Amino acid sequence: MTDEIRVIERQKHFGFGIMEAASRMELLVMLSQRQIASRYRQMLLGVFWAALEPLGQLLMLTLVFGFLLKVDTGGYPYPLFAFAGLTAWWLFSRNLLAVAGCLQDNMGLISKVYFPRLILGLAASVKEIFDIAIMLVLLLVVAVVYGYIPGAKVVVLIPLLLFAGLLSLGLGLWLASLMVRFRDVRPMLGLILQAGMYASPILYSPALVPERLQFYYQLNPMYWVIELSRWGLLDKAVSITPSFYWSLLLSIGVIASGLLVFSATEKMAVDVQ
Amino acid sequence: MGRIAAHMREFFPFMGRDETDYFWSLRDVSFEVKPGEILGILGRNGSGKSTLLKILSGVTQPTTGRAELRGRVGSLLEVGTGFHPDLTGRENVFMSGVLLGLSRKEIAAKFDEIVDFSGIEQFIDVPVKRYSSGMYVRLAYAVASLLRSDILILDEVMAVGDAAFLEKSQKNIEKIANDGRTILFVSHNIHAIRSLCHTGMLLSKGQKVMQGEIEDVVSFYMRQLHGLGEKSQSDISDRAPLVNLEKADGWDGERPHTILQWVETCDGDGKPTRVFKTGDSISIRIGYKLDQEVDRSYFTVFFIDGLGDRVQVMYSLHDDGEIELGTSGVIECRINDLRLVSGEYSMTLDFGRVDHGHLKSIDWVPDATQMRVDLGDYLGPLGLRPNQGILAQRTKWQLLEKCMSYKNNEVKN
Structure with a gap:
């Protein structure tokens, strides 16, 4: 018997909940493993499927935007251009969905055992980042096929994708907190993500956006993730404007407030479900 | 319109709330449980039993009030918590253990005992979705009861498993208590509560009605349940x-x-x-x-x-x-x-x-x-101890022979 006394009472202070989550590292590892394993276990071709779906999507987008509409990419082959943007966007959108649903989807678990709920969001992110790592390898292969041998600065993709993961985690935590109370958020999410996809320079070149709107357009943190990805992979020129710093500030604000709001609402998630 | 307003008010505290919007599922419930004690918690549906256990296991937060727990709490609010159907029994044992707050090392040390107790050695590397519900539950129960925690919370776990397993788990619960660990036990199975628990607590409408020896609490509860309450307060012979x-x-x-x-x-x-x-x-x-x-x-x-x-x-x-x-x-x-x-x-x-x-x-x-x-002296001067049967039958005992040979061979066969 330990002499440690645990006190249960209404929590009054607010925090990010990071330290609490870090103390259960092993749980995070196991939950992530569980999610990854349960996805690939049953499907012998798990990795193949993980790659096939986005590739199919890429093919369709190429046909429509590259072949039929002949979108101006500034001379880059369309599939490669779109793929470079889509990789980060896929991570962002999938992770956003996974994190946003983490409380609701695991209600069976969280209404039975206590552990820092943030771990659920983190585990979802780890799984999505794992999936995207497969995609990253594929992206490099496509780049080589089109004759773009990546230079050393391609490593910038790793922090960029991690940033996209973190950003979607922050936003997802916000949504998860809302979703516990307002189920209506979930059906709206698909639409919002679709809007986000067109608001980012994924399928088209950002040069198409009118000059006077560029400042606001570039406030979107995903703009920078995508454009910087292309810079790392294709050496596409990108100029850092004041919007970059604003969007960075915005992202940090979203992530920090997401953590705060989530740690405040997770306590009552089971009650209001 | 009123419904929408009420809906919104629930979510936005600044829209104002009044006392009628609240429902106290627990109020004024103070109690103490000592190490090695098995406390049975009784009460009708909706009396607040599960809320109490949820608060103690940390799943939900109390609005007010405070609990102090010495040692690690293992809760088994429902068996099989955290089991994932696609993972094997082995993986799930580790998964639930980690969920309950143990390290992999601690689980590994106990692993063989868990498998042994659950009696499913053969299938430990099979995904649990292929288990029968009995196997599933046995494994889940073994995990929760054998992984060491100082306070064990059991909610309706006895409702599962066959008779043999039930007996095994009852013995195990007694062993846990003898080790000086505390058990909080909730069940609608009155017989399980009576035979397992030392003390009992009765909740009604979120309030503690009674706490004491398990026999007293159980009989008070049953009287209440069967509407014998008021009548039994005066002596029957009066x-x-x-x-x-x-x-x-x-x-x-x-x-x-x-x-x-x-x-x-x-x-x-x-x-x-x-x-x-x-x-x-x-x-x-x-x-x-x-x-x-x-x-x-x-x-x-x-x-x-x-x-x-x-x-x-x-x-x-x-x-x-x-x-x-x-x-x-x-x-x-x-x-x-x-x-x-x-x-x-x-x-x-x-x-x-x-x-x-x-x-x-x-x-x-x-x-x-x-x-x-x-009972009087119907069964002789020694009488009957509690829990020794509900019917008394006078019986005739006689010595058939002094040196046993009769049927000896048949018994051996």
Whole structure:
């Protein structure tokens, strides 16, 4: 018997909940493993499927935007251009969905055992980042096929994708907190993500956006993730404007407030479900 | 519109709330449990048992109030928590262990014991979705009870598994308590609670009604549950043996026919009383009035013990011959040798008719009257210890031979 006394009472202070989550590292590892394993276990071709779906999507987008509409990419082959943007966007959108649903989807678990709920969001992110790592390898292969041998600065993709993961985690935590109370958020999410996809320079070149709107357009943190990805992979020129710093500030604000709001609402998630 | 406003108000505290928006699922529940104690928590559905356990395990936060727990809490609010169907038994053992807050190393040390206890060695590397529900539950239970925690919370876990496993887990729970660990046990299975717990606590509408020895709490709860509450507060022997049933309630509320008019309990000599001794003769006299003629009718008396279990039933059909009832009269059920052991019993009366081989009740009075039975010296000077049976039967014992040879060979075979 330990002499440690645990006190249960209404929590009054607010925090990010990071330290609490870090103390259960092993749980995070196991939950992530569980999610990854349960996805690939049953499907012998798990990795193949993980790659096939986005590739199919890429093919369709190429046909429509590259072949039929002949979108101006500034001379880059369309599939490669779109793929470079889509990789980060896929991570962002999938992770956003996974994190946003983490409380609701695991209600069976969280209404039975206590552990820092943030771990659920983190585990979802780890799984999505794992999936995207497969995609990253594929992206490099496509780049080589089109004759773009990546230079050393391609490593910038790793922090960029991690940033996209973190950003979607922050936003997802916000949504998860809302979703516990307002189920209506979930059906709206698909639409919002679709809007986000067109608001980012994924399928088209950002040069198409009118000059006077560029400042606001570039406030979107995903703009920078995508454009910087292309810079790392294709050496596409990108100029850092004041919007970059604003969007960075915005992202940090979203992530920090997401953590705060989530740690405040997770306590009552089971009650209001 | 009002509904939408109420909906919004729930989410936005700044829209204002009043006291009626709240529901206290627990209020003024203070208690202490010592190491090594097994506390049974009783109460009807919605009395706050599960909320209490959820607060103690940290799943939900109390609005107000405070709990202090010494040591690690292992909760088994529902077996199989955190089991993932696609993962194997082995992986799930580790998964649940980590969920309960243990390290992989601690789980690995206990792993063999868990597998052994659950009895599914063969299938430990099979995904749990292929398990039978019994195997699933056994594994889950083994995980929660064998992984060491100082306070173990068990909610309705005994509802699962076969008899053999039940016995095994009961022994295990006792062992856990002997190790100085504390167990909080919630179950609707009164028998499991009685045999496992040392002390009990009764919750009703979110408040603690009673805490004490498990026998006292259980019998108080059962009386409350069966509506014996107020009547039992005065001593049975002080109440008149004759009970008027004209105004008595039926199974739920008013009775459709008031045929059973009164009931009286008498001793062997016909003297009215409510107090009997085991082995006594007892007469139950029932006054009846029929509004129409009923053929193939029957009367029934049930004896119900303090736990609400029916312990004995007496049908008039058990006796030969149909009795011509007429329109009113008094019928007597006579027991020559009362077998019940010490305790207070309630009687439920039933009148009805046999319809195509089925008994169809026409008038039914639960808890019509009560009586007290004392074992006395019916079983000799040593008597009976509590929990040693509900019926007393005098038996004849004799020595058949001094040196055992009889049937010895058959036994060996």
